[in-house]
Amino acid sequence: ETGVTQSPTHLIKTRGQQVTLRCSSQSGHNTVSWYQQALGQGPQFIFQYYREEENGRGNFPPRFSGLQFPNYSSELNVNALELDDSALYLCASSRKQGSTEAFFGQGTRLTVV
């Protein structure tokens, strides 16, 4: 039971460009969280959206922004890309209340050159 899909699966961008990553949440899940996983590290929490509002943010600069839509799909936008933004970006959906499990998508591998 995952049902969380992300697009695209791979992406190459040039430093300074902007990128939009997409996530389709599992049916019935109204909360989506985004994570950045650099090579050899664990996922780092970027932010969470609940019912279309940002509901907590990790230690990431404002050039990382997001949106959640009425159908609970979500976007992660990164402006002014830097080489260090190269990573696997994961989204995870969950029910806000009573659920302690987050279901992850397969991720988008972003390479900044």
Add this chain to the structure above:
Amino acid sequence: DQQVKQNSPSLSVQEGRISILNCDYTNSMFDYFLWYKKYPAEGPTFLISISSIKDKNEDGRFTVFLNKSAKHLSLHIVPSQPGDSAVYFCAAMTTDSWGKLQFGAGTQVVVTP
């Protein structure tokens, strides 16, 4: 500031034997802990969790132990199977921050025949 630490980057174990994965945390506010398994090119999948009000939780071959005084938890897999070869992540959160997970760096488990 890494609040969740997995100090063993890799573990090799023989099929049929026990795998023991360790995780330490520094934030005493964490009250819920999870283990995720990740195969290459896939997102992390939930394995097992434990609340801070318990010291043990079991699900089939997987058992998680929590020692709050030592801020330490461990995952036991018995018996280990070749399909268990994956990266295992320990994660923690506070229950007033559902879905905002802090992850360790992961432990690569290889189960040999």
